[in-house]
Amino acid sequence: MQTRAMFRWGQLCSRVFAVEFNVRSKSLYFSLSSNPQVLPRGLQELFGDSGKVFSVLVHSENRIKKAQMLANIKHKLSITLSRDCDVFEASSFLPDAKNSVVKGVFIRDKSATCVSEDTLRTLQQENDAICVFSYKSEGQHCWQELWTPANHEEVSKLDRKCLYVNHSPEAEHHPTTLDIKNSDVFYSVNEAINVLRECVDIIPESKEVLKLVDKQLETRRSDGFPVIVIEGLDATGASSRFGTFPEVSHSPESSASPEFSAFPWLGCSPLKCSAPPQSSASPPNLVPYQNPLKTLTCFPIGKTTLTEALKESMNATLLKSPPQRLAPFRQRFDSEPPLIRRAFYALGNYITAAHIAKESLRAPVIVDRYWHSTAAYAIATAVGGRMENLPKPGSELYQWPEDLLQPNLVLLLTLSPEERVRRLRDRGQDKTTEETELELNQIFRLKVEEAYKRIQNPRCMIVDASPSPQQVLQQVQRLIRNKCHL
Numbered sequence: 355m356q357t358r359a360m361f362r363w364g365q366l367c368s369r370v371f372a373v374e375f376n377v378r379s380k381s382l383y384f385s386l387s388s389n390p391q392v393l394p395r396g397l398q399e400l401f402g403d404s405g406k407v408f409s410v411l412v413h414s415e416n417r418i419k420k421a422q423m424l425a426n427i428k429h430k431l432s433i434t435l436s437r438d439c440d441v442f443e444a445s446s447f448l449p450d451a452k453n454s455v456v457k458g459v460f461i462r463d464k465s466a467t468c469v470s471e472d473t474l475r476t477l478q479q480e481n482d483a484i485c486v487f488s489y490k491s492e493g494q495h496c497w498q499e500l501w502t503p504a505n506h507e508e509v510s511k512l513d514r515k516c517l518y519v520n521h522s523p524e525a526e527h528h529p530t531t532l533d534i535k536n537s538d539v540f541y542s543v544n545e546a547i548n549v550l551r552e553c554v555d556i557i558p559e560s561k562e563v564l565k566l567v568d569k570q571l572e573t574r575r576s577d578g579f580p581v582i583v584i585e586g587l588d589a590t591g592a593s594s595r596f597g598t599f600p601e602v603s604h605s606p607e608s609s610a611s612p613e614f615s616a617f618p619w620l621g622c623s624p625l626k627c628s629a630p631p632q633s634s635a636s637p638p639n640l641v642p643y644q645n646p647l648k649t650l651t652c653f654p655i656g657k658t659t660l661t662e663a664l665k666e667s668m669n670a671t672l673l674k675s676p677p678q679r680l681a682p683f684r685q686r687f688d689s690e691p692p693l694i695r696r697a698f699y700a701l702g703n704y705i706t707a708a709h710i711a712k713e714s715l716r717a718p719v720i721v722d723r724y725w726h727s728t729a730a731y732a733i734a735t736a737v738g739g740r741m742e743n744l745p746k747p748g749s750e751l752y753q754w755p756e757d758l759l760q761p762n763l764v765l766l767l768t769l770s771p772e773e774r775v776r777r778l779r780d781r782g783q784d785k786t787t788e789e790t791e792l793e794l795n796q797i798f799r800l801k802v803e804e805a806y807k808r809i810q811n812p813r814c815m816i817v818d819a820s821p822s823p824q825q826v827l828q829q830v831q832r833l834i835r836n837k838c839h840l
């Protein structure tokens with residue numbers, strides 16, 4: 355009832371729909387009205403004249419349920435839809451209204467089968483929070499129809515009325531940025547705690563994490579030795595916006611970043627990205643598509659080498675975020691949707707902060723990843739499409755949480771694209787693979803790097819990690835001497 359109420363006639367007409375049709379170009383926006391309109395070329399291309407077109411949106415007052423449902427839909431689509439289907443990130447929102455975003459996917463099916471309809475029908479019947487629309491076009495007009503759930507006979511006549519697709523101007527702020535605060539990035543310990551509290555029934559490990567936070571919360575810091583954070587932009591992912599799936603989660607055996615999606619075809623331009631190698635006649639429940647580039651995407655930058663060398667040379671204490679005590683739970687939370695996963699990493703920072711407060715009284719502290727990692731990866735992952743969609747520089751989303759202990763210096767290790775290619779070549783990757791890797795990862799990597807650079811108070815300083823380990827160490831030692839007066 356809730357979902358249908360939300361998508362009643364009047365509500366639908368005030369909302370804007372966004373589709374990440376091509377990661378290299380602007381999102382496509384459309385609205386709905388009772389008046390037909392000749393569509394501009396981009397939208398005509400989106401709705402096309404061949405194949406069936408659907409969108410699926412998930413709405414629930416329960417944010418945990420909503421996040422898990424969306425992940426479940428993406429997973430189901432990934433294992434059932436054929437290679438003739440393109441799936442894009444989609445959302446519906448009220449322009450510039452925070453927290454008005456309803457997320458989902460947009461599907462274009464060029465197959466001759468009914469697999470997509472059957473899958474969507476099953477999903478819709480399983481859950482009242484899932485709303486399915488189909489799109490039909492005639493000439494230059496296109497209209498949207500809301501699917502009536504088979505088990506809800508009482509849907510009002512208005513709900514069944516079709517609405518024409520109209521062009522909508524580009525939103526000033528990309529819709530995904532309206533939803534980042536307290537969904538992807540947390541700006542106080544209590545906001546992150548709330549998410550894990552809401553999860554305790556479905557993720558028992560949440561209780562253990564909350565217990566550790568309770569014990570460790572004291573993070574005030576009196577003057578002590580300097581605290582230096584080393585960040586690295588090594589773990590990158592292709593189409594990273596879909597969160598993690600169990601088969602690519604962080605584990606001692608897997609070197610793939612949690613950012614990495616097993617379904618790179620989701621959200622990519624169908625012109626560029628190939629669909630999973632399944633035939634249209636493939637039965638459902640196939641093993642999810644495994645990206646052949648998986649082993650390439652986690653690219654070591656030398657962060658461990660540097661932090662160990664700093665520890666030795668400065669007689670420092672080396673800490674990590676998330677801390678070792680959270681290691682047993684990391685794989686579990688990496689397999690959860692962003693809302694839950696990011697809350698876990700946020701709490702990891704607060705636990706590490708308590709260790710920093712204690713250890714910096716005795717010696718300098720080197721921290722391997724901290725809030726910059728949490729925020730930059732979360733923002734770059736949450737924001738769909740191209741770099742320009744990131745929150746603008748100076749946005750409140752880049753502000754350091756007021757209740758989180760601040761380090762004295764944050765250094766970000768980066769590699770130039772040329773050096774990255776050179777190192778890949780040294781590792782014996784052939785040219786074709788290299789180019790594919792670069793192409794798939796480039797947009798995401800650039801977004802993470804840009805998000806890192808936009809974070810304020812404290813800002814990070816960029817360190818070129820291309821020279822030899824010894825030279826990188828010397829460069830960093832010089833910076834520490836200058837900035838921390840050591």
Ligand SMILES: Nc1ncnc2c1ncn2[C@@H]1O[C@H](COP(=O)(O)OP(=O)(O)O)[C@@H](O)[C@H]1O
Pocket residue numbers: 586588653654655656657658659660819820821822823824826
């Ligand atoms: N500056 C560097 N230049 C070339 N190779 C390096 C450099 N720093 C580290 N390495 C090598 O790269 C590999 C990964 O280093 P590591 O410090 O574990 O990376 P990360 O912690 O970023 O994953 C190791 O074999 C290490 O010897």
Ligand SMILES: Nc1ccn([C@H]2C[C@H](O)[C@@H](COP(=O)(O)OP(=O)(O)O)O2)c(=O)n1
Pocket residue numbers: 586588589604610611612613657675676699700702703723724725727728729731
């Ligand atoms: N403090 C932290 C540390 C890592 N993360 C997330 C961000 C990325 O998804 C991964 C990167 O961590 P990963 O362990 O793969 O990277 P390294 O082993 O340090 O190279 O974890 C975080 O959100 N907050």
